Amino acid sequence: MDRRQEILEGAAKSFSLFGYKATTMDQVAKIANVGKGTIYTFFANKEELFNAIVLKMINEMRAEADAVSVEGAPFEQNAHARLMQMLKFRGTHQLYAKLIDEEKELRTPAVGEVLQAIEKEIIFYVKEKIEKGIAKGEVLPCDTELVAYILFKAYLALVSDWGKTHDEELSEERIVALLNGTIFKSLLV
Amino acid sequence: MDRRQEILEGAAKSFSLFGYKATTMDQVAKIANVGKGTIYTFFANKEELFNAIVLKMINEMRAEADAVSVEGAPFEQNAHARLMQMLKFRGTHQLYAKLIDEEKELRTPAVGEVLQAIEKEIIFYVKEKIEKGIAKGEVLPCDTELVAYILFKAYLALVSDWGKTHDEELSEERIVALLNGTIFKSLLV
DNA sequence: TGGTTGACCAATTCACTCAGTCGGTCAATT
DNA sequence: AATTGACCGACTGAGTGAATTGGTCAACCA
Numbered sequence: 001m002d003r004r005q006e007i008l009e010g011a012a013k014s015f016s017l018f019g020y021k022a023t024t025m026d027q028v029a030k031i032a033n034v035g036k037g038t039i040y041t042f043f044a045n046k047e048e049l050f051n052a053i054v055l056k057m058i059n060e061m062r063a064e065a066d067a068v069s070v071e072g073a074p075f076e077q078n079a080h081a082r083l084m085q086m087l088k089f090r091g092t093h094q095l096y097a098k099l100i101d102e103e104k105e106l107r108t109p110a111v112g113e114v115l116q117a118i119e120k121e122i123i124f125y126v127k128e129k130i131e132k133g134i135a136k137g138e139v140l141p142c143d144t145e146l147v148a149y150i151l152f153k154a155y156l157a158l159v160s161d162w163g164k165t166h167d168e169e170l171s172e173e174r175i176v177a178l179l180n181g182t183i184f185k186s187l188l189v
Numbered sequence: 190m191d192r193r194q195e196i197l198e199g200a201a202k203s204f205s206l207f208g209y210k211a212t213t214m215d216q217v218a219k220i221a222n223v224g225k226g227t228i229y230t231f232f233a234n235k236e237e238l239f240n241a242i243v244l245k246m247i248n249e250m251r252a253e254a255d256a257v258s259v260e261g262a263p264f265e266q267n268a269h270a271r272l273m274q275m276l277k278f279r280g281t282h283q284l285y286a287k288l289i290d291e292e293k294e295l296r297t298p299a300v301g302e303v304l305q306a307i308e309k310e311i312i313f314y315v316k317e318k319i320e321k322g323i324a325k326g327e328v329l330p331c332d333t334e335l336v337a338y339i340l341f342k343a344y345l346a347l348v349s350d351w352g353k354t355h356d357e358e359l360s361e362e363r364i365v366a367l368l369n370g371t372i373f374k375s376l377l378v
Numbered sequence: 379t380g381g382t383t384g385a386c387c388a389a390t391t392c393a394c395t396c397a398g399t400c401g402g403t404c405a406a407t408t
Numbered sequence: 409a410a411t412t413g414a415c416c417g418a419c420t421g422a423g424t425g426a427a428t429t430g431g432t433c434a435a436c437c438a
Contacts, residue, residue, distance in 0.1 A: 003382090025430060026384095035383035037432080046430065116354060146347075146359075146367050153346035154339055161342070165305060170335075178335050185375040192411090214401060215413095224412035226403080235401065 004042045006032045012053050016094040019102040020050055020111050047110050054114050057096065058121050061089045065125065075138040076184035079129060080176060083151065086122055087159045123148050130187075139187050151183065193231045195221045201242050205283040208291040209239055209300050236299050243303050246285065247310050250278045254314065264327040265373035268318060269365060272340065275311055276348045312337050319376075328376050340372065 010032030014023040025046060029036040043049040068085045069078040090096050096118075103111050127148035133139035158178070163169045199221030203212040214235060218225040232238040257274045258267040279285050285307075292300045316337035322328035347367070352358045 024428085026428095029384090036430090037383050038381080040431070041381075120354070142370060143363065143367055146363065147371070149351070150343055150346065150367065150371075153350070154343060157339065157342035157346075158335075162338070165309065174332065174335065178332055178339065181331060182336070182339075182372050182375045186371045213399085215399095218413090225401090226412050227410080229402070230410075 003034060003038055007034055007039055007042060007049070008052060008056070010034070011049050012056070012095065015050065015053055016098055019098050019106070019108075021102065021106055021108045050110060051114065053095070054118070057093065058118060061086055061093070061096075061118075061122075062125060064089055074188075075133045076180060076188060079126075079133075079151070079184070080179065082129065083126070083155045084159070084172065086125075087155055091160065119152070123152050126151055138189055140189055142187065147187065154179070154183065192223060192227060196223055196228055196231060196238070197241060197245070199223070200238050201245070201284065204239065204242055205287055208287050208295075208297075210291065210295055210297045239299060240303065242284070243307070246282065247307060250275055250282070250285075250307075250311075251314060253278055263377075264322045265369060265377060268315075268322075268340070268373070269368070271318065272315070272344045273348070273361065275314075276344055280349065308341070312341050315340055327378055329378055331376065336376065343368070343372065 007028065010030075011023070011028045014028050014031055018027075025036055025039060028049070029039060032039075039049065043052065065082040065085050068081040070081070090100070099111050099115055102108055103115055127144050130139060130142075130144045130148055130151075134141055134144070155175075158170055158175050196217065199219075200212070200217045203217050203220055207216075214225055214228060217238070218228060221228075228238065232241065254271040254274050257270040259270070279289070288300050288304055291297055292304055316333050319328060319331075319333045319337055319340075323330055323333070344364075347359055347364050
């Protein structure tokens with residue numbers, strides 16, 4: 001009934017199924033059972049509609065990352081669980097996966113911008129958690145921006161890049177062993 | 190005078206200037222002052238000629254990386270100097286830079302394969318140095334393959350990726366501070 | 379009358395074509 | 409035996425017009 005909601009749902013479905021470029025406004029209108037003009041009373045253009053969808057997805061992802069952390073568990077355990085969850089989301093979530101594929105294949109500018117924004121968001125999220133860890137005395141004071149950045153890049157490399165150049169994916173145990181023995185080891189108080 | 194050498198030099202010049210795709214065999218022949226057919230008596234096809242050029246470049250890079258290391262200096266200092274040198278080479282060397290650009294813009298398959306081979310070579314080089322460090326008792330035993338991989342990915346992220354999403358490049362001091370405080374700190378005996 | 383709509387428009391994209399280019403060959407030449 | 413460049417078939421990419429798309433707006437309700 002809520003037009004705006006219908007539009008968001010239709011658009012999310014279409015973007016997830018066909019990606020940004022291959023989704024037409026006519027298609028969104030049809031899926032949402034709405035006249036095309038109606039869409040433009042709620043969203044200035046295709047890109048803003050897209051951004052709204054992605055924003056919802058970012059919130060989902062953050063919620064899932066929060067959900068896997070355990071109150072009272074040591075920092076490195078929660079940090080690992082959160083990062084792994086977000087990377088799993090990255091490869092699993094229909095829309096996110098589709099966008100990564102579209103970026104690789106089509107280079108749609110709007111998609112590239114959005115993917116970059118999502119990464120920035122993830123890094124900011126990690127930075128927040130590190131700062132909270134420092135505040136709680138679990139983590140040594142450090143260059144939080146850079147540590148968040150390198151942590152994300154490291155996980156991305158281990159979880160996502162490794163498989164592209166090797167026959168089999170890295171096991172989570174091997175990842176944990178590496179990071180607990182290196183980065184996390186030097187971060188903890 | 191040496192035909193093979195002339196061809197290699199002409200090809201190197203052309204690949205460096207125009208990239209792989211935009212280099213024609215006629216052009217290489219002309220630059221090398223050689224009939225086109227002659228090229229095919231030394232190299233099976235364009236791609237093999239290309240691979241020969243890249244192989245020479247890899248050796249140059251390794252030599253430059255070796256050159257910056259200091260006999261007797263601590264492991265993390267030499268490791269840092271070597272990795273920085275190779276990444277500088279990566280962004281500075283005419284052919285290497287051109288290939289990275291071509292991979293981004295054109296997605297030429299032969300170029301992608303070669304770039305991947307170069308990275309594999311770099312990682313292998315880093316792995317060798319870590320193993321030597323372990324043998325000398327400077328470095329704690331560890332998953333050398335993975336440590337080499339993550340070290341390279343970390344440096345690549347800090348030196349090359351950071352600038353793409355931030356206004357200014359990271360200073361070398363900040364990089365050193367981060368890595369000495371994290372990865373290197375836990376690697377050293 | 380304020381919200382909704384789809385025919386309509388300009389701009390972009392797509393499929394198609396065909397002339398020109400390129401990697402690779404090989405008979406002729408040195 | 410080594411070298412060459414004219415030649416070939418496959419591929420490319422510029423040029424084209426037709427079809428599609430994002431966005432608008434006058435008409436149309438409720």
